[in-house]
Structure formats: C-alpha cells, structure tokens
Amino acid sequence: MAAFVPYTYFQCPCSDSSTLAQSSGSNSPSSAHPDPDDGGIDDDSDRAFDPRAPRSNYSLYPLEYLLYCEDCHQIRCPRCVAEEIVTYYCPNCLFEVPSSNLKSEGNRCTRSCFQCPICIGPLAVTSIETKPDPNLLAAPDSASHSGPYALTCSYCNWTSTEVGIKFEKPNSIHAQLAKLRNGGTSRLTAKERKERRKDPAYTSQRAAAGSERESSDWQEDLDLETQFANLKLFYQSQLADPNSADHGLSSLGDLGFSSPSSLSRIMSIYTGGSLHDKKAKSRVGAMREALESDEGLQLADLDESAAISRLRQEGYDGTASTEQLLEQPPNLGEEHLHGRARFTAELRPIPYLLRTKRSKRCPVCRHIISKPEAKMQTTRFRIRLVAGSYIPSIAIRPLSLSGAGGSFSSSSTTTVPGAPLEPLKPAHFLLTFKNPIFETVKVTLGTPARTPGRFASKVTVLCPVFEIGANTDVWDEALKDSSGSDRDGRRRRGKGDEGGGGGSGGGGLTNQIEVGKIWERGRNWVSIVVEVMPASLHLREDEGDLPLREEEDVLEIPMFVRVEWEADVGGDEVGSAAHGRDSKEAREKRELAYWCVLGLGKIRRS
Amino acid sequence: MSRRPPRGEYIETDTGNKVARKATLVGTQNIMLGGKTVIQPEVMIRGDLIRSIQSSSSSASGAAPNNTAVSIGRYCFLSRGCCLRPPGRLYKGAFTYMPLRMGDHVFVGPGSVVQAASIGSHVHIGARVAVGEFAIIKDYVRVLDGTVIPPNMVIPSFSIVAGQPARLIGEVPEGGHEAFELRDLYKTVGNNPQPAPS
Ligand SMILES: [Zn+2]
Ligand SMILES: [Zn+2]
C-alpha cells in the first residue's frame, strides 16, 4: 500500500448557494462581517462542514486548482468558473486549428495524426515495402522510401495493414483514410455510386439478389455519410415540394415528426441552418418518409449469424473493450451499425482529438480570472489570478516525541512519513501557514473538537490565532539567499531560539508544545501544532455496525480559516500591490474566510 | 566555498553543478550542463552516443561538427539511478544518434530512462518512467510514476500523463506552475545540503 501523503483541500464557496448569493450582493467580504473581532468562528460554526458529506466531494480542491476573483474577493474553483476556448490545437502535431475549420472538419486533427485503436499509443507513418529490420527498433526514415505506407503503433506494434488499410502517400493520411473502408475497399462517392448503377454487370447482380429474396427487401448498403446525404436530399426536396403537404395526421400540427417546420428545425441543428426555409414555416402538414435507399432508407439487418460465428472463432479476446470502442471516432465511411458486433479487428486508427487553451471567468461578476496567451507555442498567461497568491497555503508534517519532558522534534528523522496513526494515542502535526500577500495577515482557525463521522477523533489546535508576516519583496529573499545564511530570515520562535529551527534543522530541537504558542515563525510563515487523538476503528458488527467504508480510516479535520488584513482602499491587486504601503490614510479591513480539510493520516485498523 | 579540496559525495563545479562522484557520465566532452544541475549517484548519461552523420546544414557550411549528445539546462535534477540516452535512428540509410535536449527545471525521477529528442522546461518526470526514443515533451508537463511514453510521442504543455502507454489524464492547473521550480530542491543536496524550506 502506498504511503499516505498528508493533504489540504480548500472549499470553494460555490458549493453553498447561500454564500454565492451573499458574495454577489456585497463585493467586499468585510462588509458581510462588519465586526471580525467577535469570535470569527462562532457565527459560522452552526453550519459546520463535514468533509465526508457526499456534497463535499464537489467543492474540495487542492490549492493549486483554485483561482481567485479580485472583484468578488472570493475563491473560485474549476467547477464554478465559466470557460471560454481561446485556441484549438492538435496535441500531436501542435498545429493550431482555426475555429472556422472546426465546423467543417470536426474536432479532430485532419493532418496525419492518429492514435492506435488498440492501445492509444501514437501511430507513425511507415513504409511497407522495406522489410523491417528486427535489429532496429527505431522509426524508419520514411523519406528515403516509397509507398505503400501504413500506420504503425510504436508501443504495441499494431499496424493498419491488420485491418487491410494501406496508403499511397505518406502525407495527408486523414484524407486518404476517409476514403478507405477496413479491408482496403474504397468508399464510393455519390458520383461513383451513380455510375455503378449504370453498370450492366452491377444491375444484373442487383436483380439476382432481388429475385433471391423478396424483391422489395433488396436495398443498397449505405454507409453513414451516404445515408445522411441521401436523407438530406430527400427531405430538402420534400420541403421544396408544395404538394407534399396535407396527407396524414395534421392534427399534431407543428409538433409532428413529419411536419415540415419541425423537420427544418431539426435539420438546421445538424446542417448549420442551410435547410432553414422561410416558406416551409407557413405550411402545416405531414410529408411522406423515405421509401428507398436513394432516399436514405436503410433497413436494419437483424441477421447476426456472421457475428456469432466469428465470436465463436475468436472468442472474448477478439472483441473490442468498452474503452476501445469509446475511443473510436464516429466513422462516416462505416456501414450501418445494426446488428454489428465489434471486434478488435474492425477498429480503425483514431485521429487525435484537438485540445484547447481556455480562459476562465468568474461565475458571479464575469470578470476574466485566467487567460492564456492565444499562441499555442507560448505557455505565458495574460491573466492568472490563482488562489495561491491570495490565501495562505497550509503544509502538514507529522511531529513525534523524541524523549521525555514533552520535547519534540520533526518526524523527518524519527518516524516514517505516512505511517499509520495509532488509535487512542495522541499524535501531533505541524501545520505551516505561508502568507503570499504583501500585508501582514491575522489568521484565526476553528475546528470541531471532534471530527464528524462515525469515528470521532479529538482535535485540538494549540494556537488557533496568530499573525503571519508580509511576503516582502522577492529581492529581499534573493539577497538573503545569496548571502547564504539566515535562510528565510527567521525572526523569532515560540521557544528555543537556538538550534536549527523546528523540523528543518534536524536534531537538537527544543521547541515546546505549549497552548497558545506558535511553534516556529519565519518571514512570511508560521508553524503551529495540532494535537489529535485518533478514534478507534473498532466495529461491533454484532451490534449492526456497517463495515468500514472506503477512506473512512483517514483522519480528516475540517478547519475553518479566517484571514484578516488591511489593504489600500481600491487596491484590488492585493497580490501585486507592494507599493504605497506607507500611505497610511486609505486603509481598509479585508477578510476572507473558508473551510478546508486536512488529511493527516490513516488510523491503524484494530 | 567550493575551493575546499573535494572530499564530499558531490563534485561542485564553478557553474554550480553538483555531480555525484558515483554518477557515470560517459563522453563528458559531449554533455553540456547549463549550471546548478544536480546529478545524483548511479545516474548514467551516455554522452558517447554522438551523431554519426552531421546534419546537411552544418556540413555544407563547413562549420565545426557539433558533437553535443546531451544538453541539459539550468536547475535540472537527475535522481539516483536514472539514465539519459540520446535516441538513434536510420537517417538516409545509415544509423545515427541524435542529441537529447533538456530545458531548465527538469526533474527526472529515480530509475527512469529518458531517450527523448527534447524535453522542455519545468517538466517533472516521476520514478521508473520510460521516455521512448524521439519523444517530445513540452513545457510544464508532469509524468507520473511508472509511465511508459512510447517512441515519437508528443506531449504538449500543461499535460499530466500516466499509464502504459502514456495517456493524458489531466491538465496542470493555473496554480500549479510554481511547483515545477527546482531552486529549493537544488539547495537540499550536495556537500553542504540545506534543509528543505517549510
Ligand atoms: Zn467553485
Ligand atoms: Zn495533428
């Protein structure tokens, strides 16, 4: 079992509809709580937060996933932000795709970028003619060879020749593949289809097939694209034909499936409005449906005997998995799907799905809170308001007893990180809060005395109120770095100013666990101790206790964090406004409060 | 401070590279280090696998042949037991190796084998990862432990990939960019290691 890694998740206010409404009503959180001094936790404790509630799954995020709206002064999460696509690009060839192409060509790369239908590895264009040298695993250099070519997987060695697909040219594979059916037969264009009908050999074959079965049953096999084209043509002619009205159930009026107006509405969804016919709107009545394959009629082929015999032959291993089928793009060159068994041997190369760069808007005030540069090649952002630049991060580290007299040292030397917690034995954890903003902040913490859920562990935050120094200019830090001493510019500690500092210097630490005292403090960070008494996971199944649920053995502490600071009035850029700190006259109180969850460790099962 | 007679586990160069004495660097003259890079013990870098056919542009201009086999940027961290090996292939009928290029702030986890053509900056490659020949990894990519990246695969920026073969499992969030910085990690190793910051 993998070692447990402590975690901190923050709750986005969007999970609570009342807070979302509140923040939209008042842009400043300090106005929502006019008096932050009267015990910040109390007025929120009546709606204590249960991290195990099913709802909580959707609102808890690691800090790096959260954004921050400077206008609402609120945390925003991936669930509530509104995304807008800035750029489409192919993840394989990295070409940008103009959004105009998307409508015509779809959301997949139309160059030569394909994924393996078996293992989703990338496919390379290789020449078939040259015998592959077993000593060389490297990709052959296609430039020096001539066709035919195949797509080959560099991971599982699948090749498109397995489904009978070869290409004449090594480039524009997508266009070539669109004309090829599995097995190598080319797909007929509409024109070729018409010409084939004129061919006497084909006509006699058709007649023979028709006489064998009942003649009305005979139909041409249409692939999806052709069927759609035929149907579209048929309906178009129906819409244009004024005589098509009024035979059938006109009582359904415009709601009928065969009414011209609902048809044109549905068709415009699929064809981008090209069928939208103003005249059709005025007509009420039904049209007839397609009656033959030229009109797009395709009867279901319910004879599955071929698939069954094949299944007998190839067995389960020959069938495609659900994942493989899901990866398959809708293939327009394909025949109808009725009664079609899906075998791995029928899977086709998957053109790469395009990826996007997206900007994000605040759901409440609609301001943009994240916006990448449009160019695919650059990783820069025009706007990137991440929560980590506004709210203190919380790092968790176990502390363990190293000798008598309540003297402790960091676990990095004494205990294995991620080791299970002993039930009913007090354990200590060091929480380090790091302040990202350029103002000193006051932090107030609130936790329930007992964790929610079936197994209530006792929780005590030894120092629930403290101040963290401002995140001073980065150059100060850089200068200190280069001088090589006084890392992080520590000023004072809770106890024991000698030694390497709690948890980091290793050995010889004399910090005391004392209520109300900070464990250790640095330039813009503070470490405090939280004491837990893990619950026993003992279950009395004879008394009807349900067995342990997944993750129920994880000791999770809900913690309410209130951060207060003073900022320049109008200085919305809290995270970047280092200037004007000395102009004292225009300061206002700011406040931000949110729930988080600290995952400390797994309790040993009894 | 690096003037002391070298006795520690690491050799610290003028440009701040920390190279473990127990690392195996073959063909050192073909390995370029940008500086402040950590190479842990049992790392192997195959600088001997140089290009045997010069690219047409440099041979035409008559310039001195560029024999760089592996180039590594600044603040890279090569963990214990990983291997950097230039990829090789047939080029105009003959077999040749091609250079392996790596940007800044690239972490390569323990036991991983890298045969990429290029790796961008701010890339985290986990433990026991295999990066296939001529793979291209762009900036801000996280490769989780045990991933197998097939040869020739391209991984665009802000991807999180995992699995065998590698597949996209997520995107690096906006707030996750800073986590790729390796300056602090650089300080934690060497002959005078400093503890990790809180
Ligand atoms: Zn949200
Ligand atoms: Zn592409």
Ligand SMILES: [Zn+2]
């Ligand atoms: Zn494959």
Ligand SMILES: [Zn+2]
């Ligand atoms: Zn907003």
